[in-house]
Amino acid sequence: xxxxxxxxxAVLLLSVAVLAGKAQAPAGxxxxxxxxxxxxxxxxxxxxxxxxxxxxQVLLGPSLFGEMxxxxxxxxxxxxxxxxxxxxxxxxxxxxxxxPDDIDNxxxxxxxx
Ligand code: HEC
Numbered sequence: 001x002x003x004x005x006x007x008x009x010a011v012l013l014l015s016v017a018v019l020a021g022k023a024q025a026p027a028g029x030x031x032x033x034x035x036x037x038x039x040x041x042x043x044x045x046x047x048x049x050x051x052x053x054x055x056x057q058v059l060l061g062p063s064l065f066g067e068m069x070x071x072x073x074x075x076x077x078x079x080x081x082x083x084x085x086x087x088x089x090x091x092x093x094x095x096x097x098x099x100p101d102d103i104d105n106x107x108x109x110x111x112x113x
Contacts, residue, residue, distance in 0.1 A: 034101065039109030042102050050091070053113050061091060068110045077107050 032038060043051075050060040057063045067075060075083075084103055087093035098106070 032101075034104050034108060036105075036108045036112055039105035039107070042098070042106055043109055046094070046098070047106070064110060065113050067113060068107070069113070080107060080110065 043053075047064075052059055052063045053065055054063060055065040057065075062073070065071065067073075068077070068080070081103060083091070084094045084098065084106075086095075094103075
């Protein structure tokens with residue numbers, strides 16, 4: 001009987017711990033943490049119709065393969081932020097469309113290309 005009581009107490013303590021953990025989780029609508037994966041999703045929605053990520057494949061714009069790492073026209077994050085804000089040639093400005101978080105996510109993704 002005593003060990004049975006112990007089990008019940010242990011289960012109760014465990015549920016309290018689980019509920020406390022849930023209460024600390026961020027609210028559902030809170031901003032997502034920055035991630036390469038999220039950057040890739042935005043890229044696929046907004047950029048891929050004009051930019052390939054395959055080496056040398058030109059669509060309406062140049063391929064962004066190695067854009068921040070190995071390309072001969074390699075660019076820094078600061079340069080890319082200006083490009084996205086102002087647009088260039090046939091590329092529209094993104095400043096009304098992308099949030100600062102969107103751009104940070106895209107930059108994380110571009111680093112992986
Ligand atoms: C409507 C087509 C179009 C879309 C959509 C587009 N771009 Fe572009 N982008 C271009 C063109 C065209 C250029 C070349 C501009 C020039 O040099 O005249 C370019 C240039 C660039 C460059 C500089 C490339 C270099 O020369 O080093 C970057 C970086 C870039 N775009 C990123 C993006 C990102 C990120 C997105 C998505 C948010 C995006 N672009 C969406 C057409 C587009």
